[in-house]
Amino acid sequence: MLRPVVASPPGWPRALLSRIPSPRRSPEDDPLPPAPPGPRRIVRSGLSVTGAGLAALFYCLSFTPSLLPRAWFLQGVVAGITAAMGYALGAAAGALARRLHGPFLARTALIAWAALAAVVPVMVVIFLWLGTRWQRDLRIRLGMEPVPEYDIARTVGASLLTFGLLLLIARFLRLSTYGCALLFRRVVPQRAAYCAGTLVVAVLAYSAFDGLLIANLFTTVDRLAAVENSGTGSGVTVPASTLRSGGPQSYVAWDSLGRQGRTFVAGTPTVEELSTFAGRPAIEPIRVYAGLTSADTLTERAELVVREMDRTGAFDRAVIAVITPTGTGWVDNKVPRSLEFMYAGDTALVSMQYSYLPSFFAFMGDRSEVADAADALISAVRARWVTLPVATRPRLLLFGESLGTYGMEMTFGTPERLVDGADGALLLGPTFANPTHRTLTEGRAAGSPIWDPAYPALPVEFADDAAELRDMSGPRPKVVYLQNATDPVVWWSWDLLWKKPQWLIGQRAPDVTPDMHWYPGITFWQITCDLVFSNKVPTGHGHSYRSETVDGWAALAPPPGWTTADSVRLRALLDG
Template identity: 35%
Template sequence: MSDTVTTPATPRAPLLARVHRAVAARLTWEWPPVRTTLAVGVGTAISLAPGLLPRTAAAQSLLTVLLVLLGLGVARLVRVAAVRVAAGDAYPSSARTRRLVCTATAAGVLGAAVYAGVWQNTLRSAMGRAPAGPGYWASWLIGSILLSVVLALVAIGVGRALRRIGWSRLLVMTVVAGLPLALFGMPAVVGWGDQAYAAANAAVDPNLVQPVTMTRSGSTESMVSWSSLGREGQRFVTAGPPGAVHVYVGLRSAPDLAARADLAVRELERAGGFDRSHLVVAVPTGSGWVDARALRGFGDRFGGDVAVVALQYSYAPSWATFVFGRHAAAASAQALVAAVEQRLATMDRPPRLYLYGQSLGALGGSAVFAGAADQNHRVCSALWAGMPGGGSPAPGSRTVMLANSSDPVVHWSLDLLWRRPDLTAARRDAPTPPWLPVASFVQTTADLLGALGAPPGHGHRYDIDQGTALPDCTPAR
């Protein structure tokens, strides 16, 4: 008789019980920590605060997620600091406290969303747009959730990678990878950007036809070739009333600023610009753009008895030029005005001289003068539309400043963090949101991206009053 060793069967009940407890632990709802709830709630509420312009659901979702992530990051830093100071959780909270905070925060976010819906439709009504219905807010909520999930997964993956690599190795890898990037990568990116902007400037709009009249640059009689005008220059010389003189000198029309200013004066002479009664120096935006509505306004203001001259100083968009080369706008305006003034000084009956600029062009044009007395002595009047950071005309100067109350470019300033904007010089084209510390700055910064998407007369878009509102000379020259 052989001995048989039998292994006792493992009881199934304890195993199932352990699985059940593990699953139950995963599925059991726990109220989130107070700091997490407040971070999500405050970030969402700030993203829903009243803004200056209507916003798409996608843009609103992106803003909400970014602010929530920023809030969570701040909450994390506060927790780490508290743990280090107190050697433990410095602010423990009971389940009841968490529940109350979560409920109150949810109610506050719901109230903010309701108010945001009312405000969005108030803005849309003022700007002639269709109201935002339930589908808008459903898209916002779904988009916010999906984007949050994606970013959370990315953050989890990055966190795991950091734990495996270690902070010391990460620092070494960052230095090793960052040094070549700083030395070679960034210059390559900047060069690529310059080439891309230059290529966009050189792109020909097939809808534009080369002018044949001698009063426009780029014609067969012009000293400025059609191709050298660039995209914005070609739009400039083909816009406005037929009888007006339009002179434009692009970056590729002459080798340097002095040569371009001299060419502009000679081109004005050739086109008959100095024979007109009114001469407007228009300072373009960063890309060389001059608003066609302003040109129409000059036509309404002066008929065909006007010449408008502009000098391009950059290929890049206004925001890039503002950040990296705003001095170019002022230098270009000063060079052109000086060259024109030198020619006018030789004439017995010179035309009346005006200055106009929009956005970065307004900033550059206003730098021409040392003050009100200098401006009144040198030019008939000036008009600035959408001046970055706003402002008021110098006392005693013949200047008109156009500023829409819904224009975020006019509002934007670091002072907006702690001080309400000065809107005394702005025209109320739409309801103005109440000023809120920090929240108003965040909303205005977000609205910068859609400033040019508003209808004419709203946001950063101005109408023909850019030309018709030019002040008269007092006294007449």
């Protein structure tokens, strides 16, 4: 639109004419909307004041304690990602506020920056000091050595590096959105162009993340796990005994057992060790295992295990234990050894591999594998076991740890069927996805805490500390859950994002620090990071159970004459 020409009245000086306002133009008068900021401004633009403020707050809260202590580099990554989350949230809120109250916010921006400059450094220093103290106290609470105080400097460096990388990635995505919008502005209005550009970049970023990063990560892990599975652990040799799978006369080839299977069958204590502990003559234990390549299908592998049990005379022993392993097929050797020492070798322990991936990837990839494998093996062993005379058949015990507990629960489906499924079931570190565990926990007796629930309707016992199983009164339980109060595998859940967990409400378990508090989003992220090193803590904390199985077996099915003193002595032997 042409600017109207204002006629100058006769005799008016030009200085006065220059002060006459020209008619305003509406945005619709422009041929095109204002151009968006250029790429240089996107890359080099300063920080958002609201984003910086919320990033500083999130950064400080990331140093608050969670269930387990964190190494300096993990704390640095946690702090950097948490600060980036806060910055993204604050920047988005600031952009929305500027659109609604632009002029007012522009006038207050300098005041806000001045306030941040005065408050943030003091706040960060305070939380760095508190974080160091919290981590030290948490390590002492869990029986771990304190870390050097100079680790805090490395933590800060790692956090700044993490935050900077994430900010650079975010601005690269903004720059990509800007480029797409320039192309789309040729055919659609500016706002529509930016919406389309944002959608295109979001789809491409998700595709790259899911199709390239995640898919390649699973592929790489799968390849590395397959290579690892084909190897043999240090000091592991082919057994000379006929009572082990992979040994003489075995139906299972040694090479088919996989790395964890070979370690399992080779880890049996000697008869001399068993006799010395028991104070009486012992016999050689039986260990049976089938690897992924021992047979073509799950059913065939389970049937092969039962054939091995018949070959070795497993059904003539005092105890048979069916063990559902973790993702790689791993069985913590203290689990079978504890039962073998208790019964002086009069045992038969059987297990079967269903994957060579670590539990996390097996859990996230396809949980049906562990459920199908547990069902196949337990069903095959029980089908043979129930045909034996009730008066003379061995005790049938079931064991699962971590992902293995999920497979056990899915095999039976309900708490009642799990109780009736065997003479005893020991489950260590159940996952958040376990349906039976959730049913029992939600239906617990009034007044009992979530970390140590009571369920009087069934012979089921929970313990956050294995030692408390020694003081039980009344009939023996048929099912025992060991769930450490600081085990993130047990207490992680999606609703930590928006809801304060019950294990932080009211009376807390002794291991949970009183300095821990719930913050939306942040606590979820902290517990998620706790999963990374949940096994790197002393026994009885985190996801580390090990010799605690002694108290679990003693509560379920102790041999005649077994005492608490024997449990203490055996745990000391296994931990030595």
